[in-house]
Amino acid sequence: MNRNDFICANLGLVHTCARRFAARGIEYDDLYQAGCVGLIKAADGFDPDRGLCFSTYAVPLILGEMRHLFREGCAVKVSRSMKALSYKAACLREQLLSTLGREPTVEEIAEELGIEPALAAQAVTAGLAPLSLTRSDEDGEEQIDLPTPSPEEAVTNRLALSQLLEQLEPKDRQLIRLRYLGRQTQQATADRLGMTQVQVSRRERALLSAMREKLTV
Numbered sequence: 001m002n003r004n005d006f007i008c009a010n011l012g013l014v015h016t017c018a019r020r021f022a023a024r025g026i027e028y029d030d031l032y033q034a035g036c037v038g039l040i041k042a043a044d045g046f047d048p049d050r051g052l053c054f055s056t057y058a059v060p061l062i063l064g065e066m067r068h069l070f071r072e073g074c075a076v077k078v079s080r081s082m083k084a085l086s087y088k089a090a091c092l093r094e095q096l097l098s099t100l101g102r103e104p105t106v107e108e109i110a111e112e113l114g115i116e117p118a119l120a121a122q123a124v125t126a127g128l129a130p131l132s133l134t135r136s137d138e139d140g141e142e143q144i145d146l147p148t149p150s151p152e153e154a155v156t157n158r159l160a161l162s163q164l165l166e167q168l169e170p171k172d173r174q175l176i177r178l179r180y181l182g183r184q185t186q187q188a189t190a191d192r193l194g195m196t197q198v199q200v201s202r203r204e205r206a207l208l209s210a211m212r213e214k215l216t217v
Contacts, residue, residue: 014035038061042054
């Protein structure tokens with residue numbers, strides 16, 4: 001398969017990534033065009049001998065080009081129609097929470113509003129502030145802030161994270177997996193890796209900061 005055919009065969013990745021930013025203030029065509037730039041860069045830089053799937057390598061580059069649009073245009077904007085729908089979804093959520101005695105699902109909110117679950121998910125998340133994970137850790141220092149992901153971002157986030165994990169040194173990769181996939185405490189992770197809790201805390205913070213920077217490039 002030649003270069004052009006290979007790029008065309010993977011345009012679906014661009015559409016998947018562009019849908020992640022739907023209704024956030026930038027036209028779909030502009031997102032798609034930026035994503036195509038990232039796809040071309042990925043096609044030209046991809047090395048199959050590294051053992052990675054092309055999608056794993058390409059998604060962070062595609063997302064990076066799209067994020068440049070938002071950085072150039074300052075804050076991410078929410079359309080007026082999405083704000084109105086978000087308000088309706090928030091009011092309905094409160095009603096269902098009272099009626100059901102539990103947090104309603106996206107599907108339940110979508111059914112009540114008569115819209116698709118994907119659109120309901122966007123409406124719900126559009127009205128949410130970023131979830132702060134800043135807190136004092138076990139050696140008294142602060143963790144970083146991470147934004148709350150919306151449901152439709154799961155696929156692209158997993159692909160991007162998979163690539164970042166593969167780029168880490170084996171011990172660092174195990175540390176992240178123990179802490180965030182295995183849900184181990186810092187002390188339990190330290191015991192597994194032959195480190196102290198303080199060493200785990202500092203290394204974890206450095207790794208998260210580096211990973212976050214790469215995800216937003």
